[in-house]
Amino acid sequence: MIEARGLTKRYGARTAVDDATFTIRPGAVTGFLGPNGAGKSTTMRMIVGLDRPTSGTVTVHGHRYADAAAPLSELGALLDAKGVHPGRSARSHLRALAATHGIPDRRVDEVLERTGLAGVARRRVGGFSLGMGQRLGIAAALLGDPEVLILDEPVNGLDPDGVLWVRQLLRHLAAEGRTVLLSSHLMSEMSLTADHVIVLGRGRVIADAPIAELVRGEPRVVVASPDAARLAALLMAEGVDGRSLEAVDEERFVVHGSSAAQIGRAAAGAGIELHELAPIASSLEDAYLALTRDAVEYVDPAPAADAAPAAERIPA
Numbered sequence: 658m659i660e661a662r663g664l665t666k667r668y669g670a671r672t673a674v675d676d677a678t679f680t681i682r683p684g685a686v687t688g689f690l691g692p693n694g695a696g697k698s699t700t701m702r703m704i705v706g707l708d709r710p711t712s713g714t715v716t717v718h719g720h721r722y723a724d725a726a727a728p729l730s731e732l733g734a735l736l737d738a739k740g741v742h743p744g745r746s747a748r749s750h751l752r753a754l755a756a757t758h759g760i761p762d763r764r765v766d767e768v769l770e771r772t773g774l775a776g777v778a779r780r781r782v783g784g785f786s787l788g789m790g791q792r793l794g795i796a797a798a799l800l801g802d803p804e805v806l807i808l809d810e811p812v813n814g815l816d817p818d819g820v821l822w823v824r825q826l827l828r829h830l831a832a833e834g835r836t837v838l839l840s841s842h843l844m845s846e847m848s849l850t851a852d853h854v855i856v857l858g859r860g861r862v863i864a865d866a867p868i869a870e871l872v873r874g875e876p877r878v879v880v881a882s883p884d885a886a887r888l889a890a891l892l893m894a895e896g897v898d899g900r901s902l903e904a905v906d907e908e909r910f911v912v913h914g915s916s917a918a919q920i921g922r923a924a925a926g927a928g929i930e931l932h933e934l935a936p937i938a939s940s941l942e943d944a945y946l947a948l949t950r951d952a953v954e955y956v957d958p959a960p961a962a963d964a965a966p967a968a969e970r971i972p973a
């Protein structure tokens with residue numbers, strides 16, 4: 658369990674993390690999302706004691722992580738996969754880490770095996786690919802068999818097999834009752850891996866909810882009819898706001914906020930022929946983009962002309 662209360666970090670005039678309060682529970686994978694500069698890495702660094710909060714607190718198992726008696730068995734972290742001496746082999750790097758924490762050598766071989774690095778354990782880390790470096794970082798995080806795992810962009814640089822491997826590993830660790838926190842910019846991967854997400858925007862917590870709840874959103878339905886204008890007028894006569902009808906082409910439009918059943922019933926009642934009546938499934942990406950619209954720090958000031966909205970509202 659990780660608990661943050663009023664967690665705040667200022668760097669001079671810049672507030673990187675702003676009064677963040679959240680609880681990250683065991684037995685689940687919690688995703689940490691947010692635009693660049695939202696404060697994810699700073700929050701993770703404060704959890705593991707690499708940065709001190711300006712105010713507020715963050716605890717792991719009820720105490721500050723810096724006060725942990727057996728730090729590596731309480732918490733394992735992958736924050737910067739590059740922080741390894743390039744001349745060392747993967748095994749000697751992990752052995753050195755194990756020795757300073759009283760962890761037996763056989764555990765080193767276990768984590769090398771578990772992370773798929775057993776075959777390259779004697780190779781110099783300096784020659785490792787980005788993906789192998791990520792695996793080594795994950796191996797180091799697992800070394801103490803920790804109850805809490807914190808991984809900043811763990812799939813960065815991994816090939817599709819590696820991405821799948823990380824997903825299965827994290828799901829497995831959560832199923833064992835551990836607390837798993839991960840950040841990633843890959844929204845589809847996050848939706849497959851995490852149970853719950855916390856979204857930061859400009860240092861503030863702007864959402865803290867199960868993924869299923871976030872993606873539920875408002876219903877959207879694509880409707881196509883040779884009589885689209887009459888159907889649109891009918892829906893508006895039945896109380897649908899004209900602003901929630903979005904034209905796609907002459908026959909087709911999207912209805913926001915009504916179900917397929919409501920639209921189908923109205924069309925059938927008026928004898929309007931339908932060629933399509935398809936609910937649109939919301940994705941985590943849709944929900945995320947809607948949530949963070951106002952919290953993006955770096956916005957392209959001149960979006961390309963072809964980035965203009967493809968559809969216009971149907972005139973009332």
Ligand SMILES: Nc1ncnc2c1ncn2[C@@H]1O[C@H](COP(=O)(O)OP(=O)(O)OP(=O)(O)O)[C@@H](O)[C@H]1O
Pocket residue numbers: 668671672673674691692693694695696697698699700
């Ligand atoms: N050591 C530092 N000194 C000054 N400002 C910092 C420092 N570390 C982070 N910041 C600033 O704090 C804010 C939050 O940064 P942070 O790296 O935590 O964001 P992030 O959500 O992890 O971003 P990204 O997705 O780009 O990794 C940013 O505006 C960043 O420029």
